[in-house]
Every structure is written in structure tokens, then in C-alpha cells.
Amino acid sequence: MKPRFLFVVFALGLLPAGRATAQEVPAAAPARPGPLIVGAYAQAGFIIAHTPRVRHLVSAHPTGLELNVQRQLNGRQPWHAWYRYPRVGLALVYYDYHNPVLGRSYAASVYLNKLFWERRGQQLSFRMGTGVGYFPRRFDRDTNHKNTFVSSRLNATLQLRAEYDVALSPKLGLLMGVALNHYSNGATAKPNLGINIPTLNIGLNFHQQRAFVPLPEGGGEVAGLGKNFLNLSASAGIKQRNESDTRRYWVNSVTVIGGRRVNRKSNLLVGLEGFYDRSLLAEQRDTTAAGRELIDVKKAGVIVGHELLLGRLAFETHLGIYLYNPYKSNNFYYERIGLKYHFTERLFGTLGLKVHRGSADAIEWRLGVKL
Incomplete structure (x- = not known):
């Protein structure tokens, strides 16, 4: 993991939280959670040849499908307001690498989706998630020795994505995005060169309620602040x-x-x-x-x-x-x-x-x- 990525995460934590002044523990949980967004996207991309040991595996272009559901946070917890009401989601991701050495992969990830810009049915957001990926075909010295990318069936996955959603109707949106997807087992098995896949994404989002009204914010001091x-x-x-x-x-x-x-x-x-x-x-x-x-x-x-x-x-x-x-x-x-x-x-x-x-x-x- 590069130091500049760590700096970006650190900087996010120091950004001002806007208008929120909520306390650490809410007095009571609201009856209703925020609205849901359900999405289905097609994906296509390429594998980065980050070392000569993997160049023989990057001749084909992976394609995939993602199904996800995300919840718009609305202030049920104080930290929702601190981050200006992001979304949290669960995604199921499938890739076909069009390469018999790599085969296919299946992943499940949780993510946080932060809205940065919105205007007249258009939304621009950034998404960061992590989860677990499964590769049926892995490195084997006897039967699959060319697969220097993947040496274990279970791998961690990291996903970064910029998304643009434009309304086609009050509840249906066209989603376009550009993403970076990473799979690695963290050296629990070798070789562990890891797969980096930049992708373009296009699909549809169904919004239960595109515009939402946050719950009233609580007041008071943040527990533990300055301690x-x-x-x-x-x-x-x-x-x-x-x-x-x-x-x-x-x-x-x-x-x-x-x-x-x-x-x-x-x-x-x-x-x-x-x-x-x-x-x-x-x-x-x-x-x-x-x-x-x-x-x-x-x-x-x-x-x-x-x-x-x-x-x-x-x-x-x-x-x-x-x-x-x-x-x-x-x-x-x-x-x-x-x-x-x-x-x-x-x-x-x-x-x-x-x-x-x-x-x-x-x-x-x-x-x-x-x-």
C-alpha cells in the first residue's frame, strides 16, 4: 500500500464535517432508516502488468457483473452527519478473465459511498470498499504453475470507484463509473503478486427515494473529545x-x-x-x-x-x-x-x-x- 494512499485517508479524517454538531450517543433511534438504492452494472477493463512475472497473463480483457444494494444514511447515528450523510452498501461482483489460467472470480464487499456533487438529478460520488474474493483456479505447481497472480482461493479485495448517476426518471438512474479493483491474499500463500484491474462501469440504479430529508441533528459535546x-x-x-x-x-x-x-x-x-x-x-x-x-x-x-x-x-x-x-x-x-x-x-x-x-x-x- 503506497504512502500517498495513507495520506489521502488521513486527510479525509481532518476535513471539516460541515454543519454537524451531533453528540456521540443518540438519545433514541428513529423509527425509519434511510432509503435504499439497488443497482446492477456491467464492467469491463484490463489487468495491470505491474511486474514481468505476470505479463503472460494480461492478454485478455476481464468483463464482469455487479449487483449491489446501498442504504442512504439519514442521521440515525451522529457520525452520519459528520460525513454529510454517506451511503453504505453491499456488493456482489463477478469477473470472467477470459483466460483459462485465471478463470473466474466471485467477491462480496461492503463499502462507503460519499456524495461530492449534486445538481438537478445528477450525482457525483466516490466509493471505497473492501471484502472477500473467491478464485476457483489458483496457483498449483503441478496443474496451474503459470498463475502467478493468485495462490489461494480466498483473497481480500479493495475497491475504489468514482460514480456519476443521472436521473432517467424520478426513481431510475443511469450509472457510469471508473474503478480500480485489487485482489490479494496478503502473503498467506505464495506467489502473491495480486491483481489490479481498472474498469469502466455502466448500469442502472433504482432509487427508493432519490431526494431525502435528514433527521434533526442532536446537540452537545462529543464524548472523549480532547481526551x-x-x-x-x-x-x-x-x-x-x-x-x-x-x-x-x-x-x-x-x-x-x-x-x-x-x-x-x-x-x-x-x-x-x-x-x-x-x-x-x-x-x-x-x-x-x-x-x-x-x-x-x-x-x-x-x-x-x-x-x-x-x-x-x-x-x-x-x-x-x-x-x-x-x-x-x-x-x-x-x-x-x-x-x-x-x-x-x-x-x-x-x-x-x-x-x-x-x-x-x-x-x-x-x-x-x-x-
């Missing part, structure tokens, strides 16, 4: 070292983070964490001469980060620098993106991806407590 907190957490993940070694190795970390809520939408973070990657021990055993002592593979670093707050959910971005790194298996810095969810006021869980210079290192499942 400090401490997060203690531990993570676990698995990864494959390379194509020839099919074993899975545990990767663990412990993290201590101090944070401060600086506005309604943002927490700023700073902390320390330690890592233990057992795949690096296997790597050393293969490369170190017999009788020589192995180098310590444990690592420790300092991180700074940001949380974009959406109710109980938060989008995390971290940048870290290794302070203790005796076995130089990577760069001196690392990045992380993740989704964090508070089960209670104190207990939270996170699904994150740790990367080195845009290359996935491990998917981390994290559990922690807020003090």
Missing part, C-alpha cells in the same frame, strides 16, 4: 515463505499505543510494538552455514497513526520505523492499514494488513483493550 487513551493489543497471522515451501508460519505482534481524540472524526496515535515472524527462522536455516549461530528475528518499532472514526468502526493507517531489527529481512520502515471494530467501550478487534514498500508482509488478526 487521551491507551490501547493494549496482540495479533496473530499466518504466511507462506515462498512457492517451494508450502508450510504456513505464525506471525505475532504485541502493541502499546497511546492516542488522543482530536476532533469528531479522528484519533491520532503513537506507540511501540514488537514482532516475531517464525518464517524468518526457516529462511535463515536454509541460508546459514552449518554451525553458525542464527540471528535474532524478533523486531521492535515505533509507530505513528491515524483512525478515521465511523461510529463503532474505525479505519486505521499506521507508519512504523524499526528500532530493533538485527535480521535485515526488509526495509527500515513498514505501513499498515486496517479496520477496527469496538465490540464494547473497552474491547476491540482489528483486521489489518502490514506491508513493506507496497509489498504485503502479513494479514494480522488483532484483539485488544482500551484503557
Whole structure:
């Protein structure tokens, strides 16, 4: 994941929230949620040949179909107003890669759709989502060794899209869009080169109610604004070292983070964490001469980060620098993106991806407590 993408997410959290002055917890939930939008779109695009190892797979142009349903947020929760009433949605996506090596893929993703411009039946919005993709045909050393894109059937997916909707009738809209779709397994299996697919999209949206009136906003202070907190957490993940070694190795970390809520939408973070990657021990055993002592593979670093707050959910971005790194298996810095969810006021869980210079290192499942 490139640093400039992390900067964009950080900037979104610092943007003013407009007219909203809602409090953290609503007094009572309204009886009716916002209106629904149901869509069906055709997609066509191409695969980016981001490395010579995949050029043999990009001769055909993928085509696909998407079905989705999204809900217009209307103020049932205070954060709806902070982000000027976005939409949340669920999408089912199918691609045919027109290539027997890649076959087809199926994905389900959740997303947030933010309206940026509206005028007389026209809407321009930006959508960002994530989910899970399934590839029936994956890399296999004996039967499908040319598939250097996909080495596991289950993959994470990331979707960025700009959309333009123009009204054909009071409830029917023509949707046109341009998107970037990414699939990767986060190094849980190798090779993990990942697929990047820019697409053009066209289809129809059925609006239950195109224009809507937000619910009245509550007043008062935001709970926790300007206050400090401490997060203690531990993570676990698995990864494959390379194509020839099919074993899975545990990767663990412990993290201590101090944070401060600086506005309604943002927490700023700073902390320390330690890592233990057992795949690096296997790597050393293969490369170190017999009788020589192995180098310590444990690592420790300092991180700074940001949380974009959406109710109980938060989008995390971290940048870290290794302070203790005796076995130089990577760069001196690392990045992380993740989704964090508070089960209670104190207990939270996170699904994150740790990367080195845009290359996935491990998917981390994290559990922690807020003090």
C-alpha cells in the first residue's frame, strides 16, 4: 500500500464535517432508516502488468457483473452527519478473465459511498470498499504453475470507484463509473503478486427515494473529545515463505499505543510494538552455514497513526520505523492499514494488513483493550 494512499485517508479524517454538531450517543433511534438504492452494472477493463512475472497473463480483457444494494444514511447515528450523510452498501461482483489460467472470480464487499456533487438529478460520488474474493483456479505447481497472480482461493479485495448517476426518471438512474479493483491474499500463500484491474462501469440504479430529508441533528459535546487513551493489543497471522515451501508460519505482534481524540472524526496515535515472524527462522536455516549461530528475528518499532472514526468502526493507517531489527529481512520502515471494530467501550478487534514498500508482509488478526 503506497504512502500517498495513507495520506489521502488521513486527510479525509481532518476535513471539516460541515454543519454537524451531533453528540456521540443518540438519545433514541428513529423509527425509519434511510432509503435504499439497488443497482446492477456491467464492467469491463484490463489487468495491470505491474511486474514481468505476470505479463503472460494480461492478454485478455476481464468483463464482469455487479449487483449491489446501498442504504442512504439519514442521521440515525451522529457520525452520519459528520460525513454529510454517506451511503453504505453491499456488493456482489463477478469477473470472467477470459483466460483459462485465471478463470473466474466471485467477491462480496461492503463499502462507503460519499456524495461530492449534486445538481438537478445528477450525482457525483466516490466509493471505497473492501471484502472477500473467491478464485476457483489458483496457483498449483503441478496443474496451474503459470498463475502467478493468485495462490489461494480466498483473497481480500479493495475497491475504489468514482460514480456519476443521472436521473432517467424520478426513481431510475443511469450509472457510469471508473474503478480500480485489487485482489490479494496478503502473503498467506505464495506467489502473491495480486491483481489490479481498472474498469469502466455502466448500469442502472433504482432509487427508493432519490431526494431525502435528514433527521434533526442532536446537540452537545462529543464524548472523549480532547481526551487521551491507551490501547493494549496482540495479533496473530499466518504466511507462506515462498512457492517451494508450502508450510504456513505464525506471525505475532504485541502493541502499546497511546492516542488522543482530536476532533469528531479522528484519533491520532503513537506507540511501540514488537514482532516475531517464525518464517524468518526457516529462511535463515536454509541460508546459514552449518554451525553458525542464527540471528535474532524478533523486531521492535515505533509507530505513528491515524483512525478515521465511523461510529463503532474505525479505519486505521499506521507508519512504523524499526528500532530493533538485527535480521535485515526488509526495509527500515513498514505501513499498515486496517479496520477496527469496538465490540464494547473497552474491547476491540482489528483486521489489518502490514506491508513493506507496497509489498504485503502479513494479514494480522488483532484483539485488544482500551484503557
